[in-house]
Amino acid sequence: MARVRIENLKKYFGEVKALDGITLEIEDGEFLVLLGPSGCGKTTLLRSVSGLESVTSGKIFFNDRDVTNLQPKDRNISMVFQSYAVWPHMKVRDNIGYPMKIKGHSKEEIEKRVKWAANMLNISELLDRYPSQLSGGQRQRVAVARAIVLNPAVLLMDEPLSNLDALLRVKMRSELKKLQEELGVTTIYVTHDQVEAMTMGDRIAVMNRGKLQQVGTASEIYHKPVNMFVAGFIGSPQMNFLRAKTVSDGAKTILKGHGVDIPISSDPGLEEVVVGIRPEHIGLGKGEVSFEATVFFIEKLMSSTIIHATLEDGKEIVSMIPGDHEFKNGEKVTMSFSTEKIHLFDPKTERRIET
Amino acid sequence: MLKKVFFWIAVILIAVWFLTPIVMIFLAAFTPAEDYYNPHRIIPSHLTFEHLYKLLFLLDGWKSIIISVEVALIAIGLSFLIGLPAGYAMARYKFKGKRAINLTILLTRSIPLIVVAVPLIVIYMKVGLSDTVLGVALAHTAMILPFVVLITSSIFSGISVEYEEAGMVFGLTHFQSFVKITLPLALPGLAASAIYSFIMSWNEVFVASILTLTNRTLPAHILNTAMASPDYFKFAAGVMMAVPAMIFIFFTRKYLISMWGISLK
Numbered sequence: 001m002a003r004v005r006i007e008n009l010k011k012y013f014g015e016v017k018a019l020d021g022i023t024l025e026i027e028d029g030e031f032l033v034l035l036g037p038s039g040c041g042k043t044t045l046l047r048s049v050s051g052l053e054s055v056t057s058g059k060i061f062f063n064d065r066d067v068t069n070l071q072p073k074d075r076n077i078s079m080v081f082q083s084y085a086v087w088p089h090m091k092v093r094d095n096i097g098y099p100m101k102i103k104g105h106s107k108e109e110i111e112k113r114v115k116w117a118a119n120m121l122n123i124s125e126l127l128d129r130y131p132s133q134l135s136g137g138q139r140q141r142v143a144v145a146r147a148i149v150l151n152p153a154v155l156l157m158d159e160p161l162s163n164l165d166a167l168l169r170v171k172m173r174s175e176l177k178k179l180q181e182e183l184g185v186t187t188i189y190v191t192h193d194q195v196e197a198m199t200m201g202d203r204i205a206v207m208n209r210g211k212l213q214q215v216g217t218a219s220e221i222y223h224k225p226v227n228m229f230v231a232g233f234i235g236s237p238q239m240n241f242l243r244a245k246t247v248s249d250g251a252k253t254i255l256k257g258h259g260v261d262i263p264i265s266s267d268p269g270l271e272e273v274v275v276g277i278r279p280e281h282i283g284l285g286k287g288e289v290s291f292e293a294t295v296f297f298i299e300k301l302m303s304s305t306i307i308h309a310t311l312e313d314g315k316e317i318v319s320m321i322p323g324d325h326e327f328k329n330g331e332k333v334t335m336s337f338s339t340e341k342i343h344l345f346d347p348k349t350e351r352r353i354e355t
Numbered sequence: 356m357l358k359k360v361f362f363w364i365a366v367i368l369i370a371v372w373f374l375t376p377i378v379m380i381f382l383a384a385f386t387p388a389e390d391y392y393n394p395h396r397i398i399p400s401h402l403t404f405e406h407l408y409k410l411l412f413l414l415d416g417w418k419s420i421i422i423s424v425e426v427a428l429i430a431i432g433l434s435f436l437i438g439l440p441a442g443y444a445m446a447r448y449k450f451k452g453k454r455a456i457n458l459t460i461l462l463t464r465s466i467p468l469i470v471v472a473v474p475l476i477v478i479y480m481k482v483g484l485s486d487t488v489l490g491v492a493l494a495h496t497a498m499i500l501p502f503v504v505l506i507t508s509s510i511f512s513g514i515s516v517e518y519e520e521a522g523m524v525f526g527l528t529h530f531q532s533f534v535k536i537t538l539p540l541a542l543p544g545l546a547a548s549a550i551y552s553f554i555m556s557w558n559e560v561f562v563a564s565i566l567t568l569t570n571r572t573l574p575a576h577i578l579n580t581a582m583a584s585p586d587y588f589k590f591a592a593g594v595m596m597a598v599p600a601m602i603f604i605f606f607t608r609k610y611l612i613s614m615w616g617i618s619l620k
């Protein structure tokens with residue numbers, strides 16, 4: 001078990017700044033999810049922590065031990081690779097037991113721990129098979145069993161569920177989370193699937209272009225995104241962004257944009273702002289802030305309906321309402337949202353404005 | 356049905372195509388001299404080991420077989436000692452001039468040994484390598500090495516780095532992980548390329564003839580002795596060339612198939 005501290009970590013591949021000054025602290029026993037779009041540096045950060053990638057500058061500590069320049073084998077970590085990397089020339093039993101064999105544990109002890117790990121992951125019947133005789137999901141379990149057999153200080157996982165079908169992914173999501181809680185092992189988990197991130201992580205670290213954007217609980221990141229990138233990246237469908245001018249008439253401040261007037265209680269102090277409102281917070285019918293929109297496309301998910309519509313000036317707006325609804329293309333609807341639900345951003349810096 | 360018929364016709368044709376010369380060589384090699392020159396006989400009256408015996412024991416054939424094996428083993432050993440790390444580096448690392456090196460290696464494959472043979476013998480005479488087993492082995496190493504580099508690099512590229520990295524994460528050094536994880540996975544391919552290297556060296560006649568006088572490899576020896584002898588000696592020599600290679604391939608092939616059985620995905 002360990003607390004992980006990453007200080008101003010940089011990793012350049014020639015011109016490419018894969019990691020551009022990452023500072024992050026992960027509590028002992030915490031499940032931290034690294035989330036971000038493809039190519040943002042998640043794998044690079046994970047590999048730097050594992051020691052498979054040497055860093056350009058910065059430091060990594062496990063508890064108070066500086067591990068920046070240690071070989072992977074000296075860091076007491078384990079890893080679940082995206083491709084699982086279950087060794088094809090060893091039986092499942094030997095795959096799981098190999099980390100212990102390397103460290104010189106006795107045969108009986110290995111046997112015992114392998115049984116334990118296989119039991120944890122429900123693969124006891126598979127121990128005498130070769131990986132080629134396993135399905136993807138089973139191979140994934142073997143990879144996890146191998147990773148936990150030796151009580152690692154830090155468990156690293158790089159998109160371990162991305163090669164599984166949707167159903168199995170949902171199942172493994174909760175199983176992995178439960179397993180991690182039982183073991184209490186500090187875990188860094190890479191994904192670009194926000195549902196995975198939301199449901200599994202104690203905290204989520206959102207990355208973009210080699211930089212950390214925001215670290216926080218799912219709720220913090222959803223309700224208080226620090227900038228437009230995080231606001232847009234988290235949530236599906238994506239948050240609507242409306243540019244608006246601040247109009248103040250002494251008593252009240254109103255944000256006017258795209259024909260929508262939004263009264264707010266405190267002046268943001270900027271002439272122009274970006275108003276963010278999530279599709280699930282825009283409903284049908286009149287409300288605090290109401291506006292007319294023309295439907296041009298709907299997506300029916302049965303449990304909910306996603307309405308794509310245009311405002312009077314042609315600006316696209318997306319709303320998601322619960323239930324199964326029918327709309328005609330070109331149909332005019334009244335939509336509304338509550339001012340409580342809006343987010344304000346500075347259009348220049350794209351940072352959140354606290355109101 | 357028709358497809359099956361054609362399939363078997365093709366099988367038979369191919370088998371006949373490859374086996375006829377071999378059968379004829381074998382037949383002639385064991386035919387007594389008087390039967391061989393008798394135009395009315397195709398199937399010999401009886402078989403004899405006389406030609407083979409003479410070639411092997413009276414004409415030093417035995418000695419040259421041993422030399423051939425020695426040369427091939429040294430050449431394979433050296434080629435893999437140098438070629439394996441090179442192939443690994445080509446497969447796993449990005450570095451400046453990689454393409455140029457790759458191209459140069461390919462280029463050396465296109466230079467026939469004949470071109471370098473004369474300068475080679477001059478150098479060999481100066482350093483005292485002419486007419487030695489090591490000398491021929493070195494020349495064969497030069498011939499095999501580029502092949503080994505290219506083929507091992509493609510073998511290693513075919514094995515996911517993540518297997519090796521998993522080894523490193525779970526407690527091995529990079530080198531240990533290479534030896535314990537990557538090497539076993541590469542073994543079928545490496546064995547196949549070793550066999551091919553063996554055949555390359557075993558069959559090579561030109562350089563071996565030029566570089567040696569007394570310590571001749573089997574093909575060089577045959578070229579210089581049997582070719583001046585009656586036909587049935589030539590055929591007996593052919594058998595001597597073919598049989599060890601066939602045995603070698605036969606055994607390693609079985610080993611190869613069983614290896615592939617477990618390590619292929």
Ligand SMILES: Nc1ncnc2c1ncn2[C@@H]1O[C@H](COP(=O)(O)OP(=O)(O)OP(=O)(O)O)[C@@H](O)[C@H]1O
Binds near residue numbers: 039042044045
């Ligand atoms: N070995 C390498 N050599 C050069 N550039 C690299 C190397 N590895 C990664 N990069 C670059 O670094 C950046 C970050 O890559 P990384 O693999 O960490 O992304 P990622 O967030 O894991 O993406 P994905 O979700 O697609 O896996 C990318 O621009 C990538 O092209």
Ligand SMILES: [Mg+2]
Binds near residue numbers: 042043
């Ligand atoms: Mg990645």
